[in-house]
Amino acid sequence: xxxxxxxxxxxxxxxxxxxxxxxxxxxxxxxxxxxxxxxxxxxxxxxxxxxxxxxxxxxxxxxxxxxxxxxxxxxxxxxxxxxxxxxxxxxxx
Numbered sequence: 870x871x872x873x874x875x876x877x878x879x880x881x882x883x884x885x886x887x888x889x890x891x892x893x894x895x896x897x898x899x900x901x902x903x904x905x906x907x908x909x910x911x912x913x914x915x916x917x918x919x920x921x922x923x924x925x926x927x928x929x930x931x932x933x934x935x936x937x938x939x940x941x942x943x944x945x946x947x948x949x950x951x952x953x954x955x956x957x958x959x960x961x962x
Contacts, residue, residue, distance in 0.1 A: 885940020893947035894930030
């Protein structure tokens with residue numbers, strides 16, 4: 870039995886969600902961990918554990934991208950949060 874048409878997304882939205890999950894999720898998780906390294910005085914420990922926790926955050930951000938209704942909205946959220954973390958890194962250096 871085929872799925873209802875109302876639950877299916879367009880190929881463009883699907884591509885936006887996939888790219889937001891893979892590229893945007895990695896960018897956001899990396900920016901988050903670099904901002905934590907800039908905020909916490911124990912930079913080396915944050916960067917060492919970041920090798921493992923970046924992957925876990927990346928998977929969470931990928932899942933969140935696919936739960937979103939709009940690919941454009943999730944790209945906007947991921948890019949704005951990455952920019953916020955980049956500004957935190959810039960001003961704390």
